[in-house]
Amino acid sequence: MDKTASSDIQTLLATAVEARKAGRLRDASDALAQALALHESTGEALPRSTAFDLGVLLHNQGRHDEALAHVSAALERRPKDFALVNLLGVTLKALGRFDEALEQFDLAAKLDPKSPSPWVNRGNVHLQRREGKPALEVFTRLARQDPRSAEYQRLLASAYRCLGELEKAQARLEASLKLDPKQVGTWREMAAVQDELGRNPDALATLERGIAALGARKDLVDAQIILLRRAGRRQDAIALLERLIKLNPGVAWLHVQMARSLAPVDRDRANTHFAEAMKLEPANTRTVTELAESLDRTRGPKEAENIAAAYDLARKRLGMGGNYLQDAKTLRGILIRNADYEASDSLGEFDALGTYWASAGEIAALHHMMGQVRTPQQRRSLVRHHRAWAERLEVLAAKTPVNRKPAPARRPKVRVGFMSSDLRDHPVAYFAVDLLTRYDKSRFEFYAYSWSTKPADAIQDRIAAGVDGFRHVPHIGDRDAAQLIADDQLDILFELGGSTDMNKLDVMAWKPAPRQASWLGYPHSAGLSTIDRILVDPFIKPGDPALLVEKPFLMPRTWVALDQPTFRPMPLVDPLTPEERNGFVTFGTMNNPYKMNAAVLETWVEVLRAVPNSKFLFVRPESAVSAFRDNLAKRFEAHGVSADRILHVGVRGAHMPHYNRMDISLDTFPQTGGTTTCETLWMGVPAITLVGEAFFERLSYSNLNNAGLPELCAFDRAGYVAKAVDLAGRTGWRGEFRRTVRERLRAHPIGNPTLFVRDFEATLLQWMDEQP
Numbered sequence: 001m002d003k004t005a006s007s008d009i010q011t012l013l014a015t016a017v018e019a020r021k022a023g024r025l026r027d028a029s030d031a032l033a034q035a036l037a038l039h040e041s042t043g044e045a046l047p048r049s050t051a052f053d054l055g056v057l058l059h060n061q062g063r064h065d066e067a068l069a070h071v072s073a074a075l076e077r078r079p080k081d082f083a084l085v086n087l088l089g090v091t092l093k094a095l096g097r098f099d100e101a102l103e104q105f106d107l108a109a110k111l112d113p114k115s116p117s118p119w120v121n122r123g124n125v126h127l128q129r130r131e132g133k134p135a136l137e138v139f140t141r142l143a144r145q146d147p148r149s150a151e152y153q154r155l156l157a158s159a160y161r162c163l164g165e166l167e168k169a170q171a172r173l174e175a176s177l178k179l180d181p182k183q184v185g186t187w188r189e190m191a192a193v194q195d196e197l198g199r200n201p202d203a204l205a206t207l208e209r210g211i212a213a214l215g216a217r218k219d220l221v222d223a224q225i226i227l228l229r230r231a232g233r234r235q236d237a238i239a240l241l242e243r244l245i246k247l248n249p250g251v252a253w254l255h256v257q258m259a260r261s262l263a264p265v266d267r268d269r270a271n272t273h274f275a276e277a278m279k280l281e282p283a284n285t286r287t288v289t290e291l292a293e294s295l296d297r298t299r300g301p302k303e304a305e306n307i308a309a310a311y312d313l314a315r316k317r318l319g320m321g322g323n324y325l326q327d328a329k330t331l332r333g334i335l336i337r338n339a340d341y342e343a344s345d346s347l348g349e350f351d352a353l354g355t356y357w358a359s360a361g362e363i364a365a366l367h368h369m370m371g372q373v374r375t376p377q378q379r380r381s382l383v384r385h386h387r388a389w390a391e392r393l394e395v396l397a398a399k400t401p402v403n404r405k406p407a408p409a410r411r412p413k414v415r416v417g418f419m420s421s422d423l424r425d426h427p428v429a430y431f432a433v434d435l436l437t438r439y440d441k442s443r444f445e446f447y448a449y450s451w452s453t454k455p456a457d458a459i460q461d462r463i464a465a466g467v468d469g470f471r472h473v474p475h476i477g478d479r480d481a482a483q484l485i486a487d488d489q490l491d492i493l494f495e496l497g498g499s500t501d502m503n504k505l506d507v508m509a510w511k512p513a514p515r516q517a518s519w520l521g522y523p524h525s526a527g528l529s530t531i532d533r534i535l536v537d538p539f540i541k542p543g544d545p546a547l548l549v550e551k552p553f554l555m556p557r558t559w560v561a562l563d564q565p566t567f568r569p570m571p572l573v574d575p576l577t578p579e580e581r582n583g584f585v586t587f588g589t590m591n592n593p594y595k596m597n598a599a600v601l602e603t604w605v606e607v608l609r610a611v612p613n614s615k616f617l618f619v620r621p622e623s624a625v626s627a628f629r630d631n632l633a634k635r636f637e638a639h640g641v642s643a644d645r646i647l648h649v650g651v652r653g654a655h656m657p658h659y660n661r662m663d664i665s666l667d668t669f670p671q672t673g674g675t676t677t678c679e680t681l682w683m684g685v686p687a688i689t690l691v692g693e694a695f696f697e698r699l700s701y702s703n704l705n706n707a708g709l710p711e712l713c714a715f716d717r718a719g720y721v722a723k724a725v726d727l728a729g730r731t732g733w734r735g736e737f738r739r740t741v742r743e744r745l746r747a748h749p750i751g752n753p754t755l756f757v758r759d760f761e762a763t764l765l766q767w768m769d770e771q772p
Contacts, residue, residue, distance in 0.1 A: 624650025
């Protein structure tokens with residue numbers, strides 16, 4: 001026996017034990033890895049559990065890829081080791097490889113039929129995938145085997161909660177607390193269920209009881225802060241966190257919660273706290289992602305710098321490995337914003353992500369999937385994902401119905417509500433303001449509802465003065481907002497905000513009005529069965545009814561009209577085309593990069609190749625970011641167009657004059673421009689669009705037809721390229737268009753708000769004649 005090797009192994013094992021006790025997990029795992037290597041080279045004895053212990057340490061540090069490699073290698077030597085098989089399943093689960101994880105848990109259950117661990121792990125996989133029914137089956141089995149287990153009762157409650165059966169979830173949580181009142185997770189979940197039932201004060205009281213019983217434990221205080229924010233008591237949450245951070249400045253999760261609390265009101269301070277949390281816990285993948293998201297959403301003079309920092313953090317998070325599912329929404333948005341499509345695609349398959357986001361209530365993530373749809377099947381699965389998102393919300397809303405009194409009989413006017421936090425200097429208001437200030441007050445009463453936390457501006461004041469009632473309530477819960485609307489006894493309610501910041505699409509699930517419709521804010525069916533209609537025109541309306549959940553609220557001509565596309569003074573249109581001034585044709589876009597994709601860029605490159613010496617102009621805040629410019633340059637050059645043919649202007653809010661540098665706008669697809677197309681036309685720049693099947697693929701199709709320009713609409717990629725190339729050769733037509741564009745628009749439906757208002761009113765009356 002090699003006494004030196006044996007002594008070294010024992011020293012390393014002792015070092016690992018001491019390091020683990022001190023919380024130095026990396027030192028502990030390094031010591032065990034050295035002990036295992038020494039065992040392999042010398043054959044010296046080693047405790048059988050060492051390989052398992054190292055796998056657990058790696059897993060607990062979030063080093064899941066290393067844990068996978070280590071445990072897999074150990075299993076080659078001991079393929080029937082129950083503990084290692086079970087740990088392999090746990091590691092695969094952490095990596096988001098759920099099907100493979102379930103296979104390992106099945107194998108572990110066969111190796112040790114008496115152990116509940118594989119079954120618990122299997123149930124947790126189903127919960128993570130938001131699969132309530134199989135999770136319920138697993139935890140029901142476990143609870144029957146051991147009805148005195150508080151943990152099984154809590155897990156059973158989680159399954160009921162996943163299914164939306166909140167009363168049953170609450171009953172199981174009460175049983176769990178009777179069995180063991182010291183379970184932190186049970187107190188927290190009880191509060192969450194009560195909050196979902198619309199009983200926020202009860203939820204806060206539950207957490208106070210838990211804190212009184214167990215002390216100011218992280219999970220309980222964490223939940224308390226979340227509920228304070230949800231109740232509109234953000235300042236109370238911030239004040240509590242300020243006290244806690246003063247006492248515990250080195251606690252990372254306090255800084256994370258402070259950052260989340262500050263983000264809507266002070267993004268710079270929020271970034272500071274996220275950065276402090278990341279410094280304290282650099283291996284925490286969630287903190288890395290949240291700082292990236294916050295930086296990506298920070299505006300102001302350093303926006304380009306913030307976008308670049310967010311992109312670097314997104315790439316860093318990808319390098320950290322592990323399960324990306326929880327972070328995919330943020331990472332995907334940042335990567336697409338910087339034209340890094342391969343990295344974005346690595347985060348997950350279209351349907352897998354859509355299923356997860358629907359079950360997680362992430363409708364904003366579903367919104368951003370529109371620009372990445374590639375097949376007819378994906379268009380239809382996106383509708384299904386929206387419906388799945390809505391079904392769970394409808395179940396929750398049904399648990400706490402609002403009191404909706406019927407409108408008085410023979411009321412002389414139709415009472416219509418418009419809900420949006422964007423009834424201010426915002427594109428939604430560009431299209432809504434004429435309707436809300438020019439409607440026929442002898443036949444209609446209009447009410448507006450805003451939850452905006454921003455100070456009122458001149459446009460909001462104008463709308464407030466124009467309608468019969470303006471309800472501005474910045475801090476209010478969804479159910480209370482629904483009751484506020486129901487108290488006004490509307491005949492019809494329109495939702496105009498969609499998934500954008502400060503809006504409350506969820507309110508529609510309570511159906512505070514007998515007739516409800518969607519317009520403007522969301523270019524897709526939200527999925528709610530409580531939304532009866534979606535406003536369309538003959539061009540936007542999809543040919544396949546399966547691409548809408550709601551029935552069409554069909555306008556006879558156009559779904560929007562406007563005097564001009566912003567409330568600010570508009571720059572003059574240069575009567576000379578950029579080609580006449582520069583000697584070459586300039587194509588371009590001002591569309592948001594989330595609508596771009598690899599196929600769009602390849603198509604634009606094909607247009608440039610067909611038009612000698614032409615250039616492409618990007619006018620976006622991202623154009624000031626080197627990653628965006630470099631990624632675009634690589635794509636253009638890979639398809640035969642040199643980077644010197646790409647022009648960039650990095651601005652936000654000051655883009656309108658730069659239309660005078662653009663000869664032809666090339667629309668994005670499948671998600672097309674909306675407001676951007678209107679701006680483009682107003683500034684005398686013709687736009688080429690590719691028309692698709694779905695609502696979000698037909699916005700520009702409507703705008704162009706209602707501007708008298710159907711010839712600019714293509715129905716396949718080859719036609720899109722051909723129309724762009726043909727238009728590049730029609731210099732005289734483009735010059736005449738620039739010089740006459742505003743008079744031309746006013747002569748067509750898109751530039752005639754008065755006609756739109758009359759059409760809207762007539763369609764409202766027609767709907768009122770139908771049974772609700």
